Amino acid sequence: MNNPLFYAKILLFGEYGIIEDSQGLTLPYSFYKGSLKFSDLSTEFEKKSNESLKKYSDYLLNLDVPNGFEINVEDFQKDIAKGLFFESTIPQGYGVGSSGALVAAIFEKYSVEKFPAELISKDQLKSLKVVFGILESYFHGKSSGIDPLICYMNLPILIENKESVDKVSIPAEHIGKGAIFLIDSGSVGETGPMVQIFFEKMKTEGFRKTMKEEFIRYNNACIDAFLKKEMTPFFKNLKSLSVWAYEHFKPMIPESIYKIWKKGLDTNAYYLKLCGSGGGGYILGFTKDYAKAEKMLKGFDKEVIYRF
Numbered sequence: 001m002n003n004p005l006f007y008a009k010i011l012l013f014g015e016y017g018i019i020e021d022s023q024g025l026t027l028p029y030s031f032y033k034g035s036l037k038f039s040d041l042s043t044e045f046e047k048k049s050n051e052s053l054k055k056y057s058d059y060l061l062n063l064d065v066p067n068g069f070e071i072n073v074e075d076f077q078k079d080i081a082k083g084l085f086f087e088s089t090i091p092q093g094y095g096v097g098s099s100g101a102l103v104a105a106i107f108e109k110y111s112v113e114k115f116p117a118e119l120i121s122k123d124q125l126k127s128l129k130v131v132f133g134i135l136e137s138y139f140h141g142k143s144s145g146i147d148p149l150i151c152y153m154n155l156p157i158l159i160e161n162k163e164s165v166d167k168v169s170i171p172a173e174h175i176g177k178g179a180i181f182l183i184d185s186g187s188v189g190e191t192g193p194m195v196q197i198f199f200e201k202m203k204t205e206g207f208r209k210t211m212k213e214e215f216i217r218y219n220n221a222c223i224d225a226f227l228k229k230e231m232t233p234f235f236k237n238l239k240s241l242s243v244w245a246y247e248h249f250k251p252m253i254p255e256s257i258y259k260i261w262k263k264g265l266d267t268n269a270y271y272l273k274l275c276g277s278g279g280g281g282y283i284l285g286f287t288k289d290y291a292k293a294e295k296m297l298k299g300f301d302k303e304v305i306y307r308f
């Protein structure tokens with residue numbers, strides 16, 4: 001039996017801001033994917049994945065989920081005993097949603113009631129986000145639920161505020177000189193501790209003020225300009241966002257990336273920002289001239305995710 005594929009995701013804008021009610025924009029990233037499968041668990045990966053599903057299923061057994069969104073944990077555990085695992089190329093701890101894809105896959109297969117993605121209303125999206133938040137919190141503490149949601153829907157999602165999300169269409173790709181790309185920082189990051197650092201910073205009034213008045217303003221302006229394809233205000237706000245993060249999100253920027261982050265700001269050849277919670281994993285880059293940025297970033301592993 002073939003199970004559906006679930007893709008990685010990229011939170012293009014909104015990291016940390018969405019905790020504080022900013023907008024966010026997230027896209028499926030089909031380069032990496034995962035699917036639930038059965039095997040004889042002969043490889044290390046399969047064995048480890050199966051064991052991790054077993055632990056997760058024990059957590060689900062005692063979990064209260066809102067009415068109408070129950071999961072058939074008994075069937076899930078029977079399948080785990082028969083060799084179920086999550087075959088996935090999505091790197092773990094890289095900010096591209098490996099646990100989100102897993103949660104979406106499990107919900108799709110084992111939810112008692114079925115919710116075909118193409119029939120989901122805006123109200124149902126809201127409820128599903130809450131359910132997915134509860135299901136995913138096992139993996140890294142409090143979760144907004146947005147990762148499993150985007151993965152489940154397999155569509156770009158605009159986070160309008162804390163409560164409200166909607167499907168959104170992003171401008172069609174066009175093979176020009178510009179690009180959005182990922183840079184591999186070379187190390188794994190962990191969402192939990194990074195979010196903790198953020199909340200520590202939020203205890204300071206000065207940080208709260210600049211977060212609200214500057215970060216969120218640049219973040220929302222980037223989303224707005226990107227969706228309207230207005231590249232001049234887009235890059236202006238991206239630069240402000242990148243400068244702001246260089247000053248205020250230092251602990252979230254992997255050390256291997258500091259120098260090139262600053263180089264982008266000094267030369268205006270490209271701008272970097274966090275991709276999810278940071279601390280490791282991928283960093284996002286934006287440039288009007290990828291050929292030039294690529295040369296300046298020699299030695300770093302990069303993947304282009306969108307051309308314009």
Ligand SMILES: Nc1ncnc2c1ncn2[C@@H]1O[C@H](COP(=O)(O)OP(=O)(O)O)[C@@H](O)[C@H]1O
Nearest residue numbers: 049052086088092093094095097098099139140
């Ligand atoms: N293929 C897989 N099989 C089983 N569990 C997985 C798999 N991929 C991810 N996970 C679970 O998701 C966790 C990683 O999630 P998380 O720390 O939120 O990072 P990410 O940013 O990649 O989502 C892993 O520790 C593991 O428990």
Ligand SMILES: C[C@@](O)(CCOP(=O)(O)O)CC(=O)O
Nearest residue numbers: 015016095143144191276277
């Ligand atoms: C940092 C945060 O705002 C974005 C999620 O980060 P990540 O994609 O799980 O690394 C946390 C959250 O809102 O759940």
